[in-house]
Amino acid sequence: MAAAPATSVQGTARTSSLIAIIADEDTVTGFLLAGVGNVDLRRKTNYLIVDSKTPVKAIEDAFKEFTTRDDIAVLLISQYIANMIRFLIDSYKKPLPAILEIPSKDHPYDPTHDSILSRVKHMFSSDPAGPIGRG
Amino acid sequence: MPAAGMEIAEEKEEVKLTTSGKIPERSDDGDDATLTALDATILRCLDSVDRLLQLRAALSETLAQGWMDMARARYAMGPSRIGQTLFSLKPNAALISVCVSQEHEQVIAYEYGEKELHCEIDEIEKRNHVRFKSIAEQNRNPKTEPMISFGALVSPHLRSAQSSFQTVQLWRTWWRWPMLRASY
Numbered sequence: 199m200a201a202a203p204a205t206s207v208q209g210t211a212r213t214s215s216l217i218a219i220i221a222d223e224d225t226v227t228g229f230l231l232a233g234v235g236n237v238d239l240r241r242k243t244n245y246l247i248v249d250s251k252t253p254v255k256a257i258e259d260a261f262k263e264f265t266t267r268d269d270i271a272v273l274l275i276s277q278y279i280a281n282m283i284r285f286l287i288d289s290y291k292k293p294l295p296a297i298l299e300i301p302s303k304d305h306p307y308d309p310t311h312d313s314i315l316s317r318v319k320h321m322f323s324s325d326p327a328g329p330i331g332r333g
Numbered sequence: 334m335p336a337a338g339m340e341i342a343e344e345k346e347e348v349k350l351t352t353s354g355k356i357p358e359r360s361d362d363g364d365d366a367t368l369t370a371l372d373a374t375i376l377r378c379l380d381s382v383d384r385l386l387q388l389r390a391a392l393s394e395t396l397a398q399g400w401m402d403m404a405r406a407r408y409a410m411g412p413s414r415i416g417q418t419l420f421s422l423k424p425n426a427a428l429i430s431v432c433v434s435q436e437h438e439q440v441i442a443y444e445y446g447e448k449e450l451h452c453e454i455d456e457i458e459k460r461n462h463v464r465f466k467s468i469a470e471q472n473r474n475p476k477t478e479p480m481i482s483f484g485a486l487v488s489p490h491l492r493s494a495q496s497s498f499q500t501v502q503l504w505r506t507w508w509r510w511p512m513l514r515a516s517y
Binding site: 215216217223224225226227228229230231232233234235236237238239241243244247271272294300301303306307309314315318321 | 417
């Protein structure tokens with residue numbers, strides 16, 4: 199699905215890639231309204247709707263699929279869903295696709311789970327142990 | 334609000350530099366110069382983090398507005414008119430895509446439909462002194478207006494919700510945040 203690279207005059211190649219979403223129904227609906235949704239010829243989508251009946255295994259599988267596809271550059275995931283698979287996200291180190299945690303309708307954004315903010319907090323704290331549970 | 338979002342890249346780059354743990358080399362002038370440099374670095378870091386938190390709050394506000402409009406639309410149109418049962422599974426290309434620099438492995442620009450966001454390309458070109466050609470249309474799947482899935486006559490609240498979520502997408506530099514995280 200990714201476009202073939204277009205080469206610049208100075209040789210910098212770039213590809214056109216998709217944005218994937220793992221979130222609740224309203225958030226996914228909103229981003230699909232914005233034009234993010236993509237369905238390929240095999241009816242594979244670039245989004246996963248998570249509700250109360252969605253097993254954690256399905257979320258893990260979707261995360262692994264979206265992070266291994268070469269046509270996805272950004273993955274939006276609700277923070278409360280990210281907390282369900284926190285071990286997977288913390289062990290994810292690749293720059294692409296980029297993982298971005300967003301708030302959800304029922305779960306406001308929690309800065310204590312933000313990796314960079316927790317590092318900054320550790321930098322200015324007197325606790326030598328470092329941020330708990332976050333890399 | 335898109336203007337506020339466009340400042341995120343500089344702020345996050347600042348956070349990256351100042352939280353990477355790098356300490357300026359000791360100058361020949363001694364400890365005073367080093368301490369002064371450290372103080373300046375810390376102040377820049379704190380300013381960047383403060384700005385980052387402000388932008389995060391603005392993002393949450395935009396999303397909240399979108400959810401509120403969607404709830405109003407669902408009330409006006411009926412709960413069965415807005416939901417995942419209406420999502421089309423026909424092959425359909427995304428209207429929004431991001432451009433990724435293969436050389437630097439980072440998101441560099443947006444494409445919305447057939448239109449490239451030239452303002453962003455211009456900024457990147459000025460900053461990095463590179464020139465980009467237009468991306469040829471490679472995805473052959475049809476691109477359809479997403480609103481069509483919800484019927485011909487939709488509530489204005491649904492269009493307002495669409496606008497809110499599109500505003501979130503326009504925060505192109507927002508994508509640099511995960512790059513920053515990965516750099517650790």
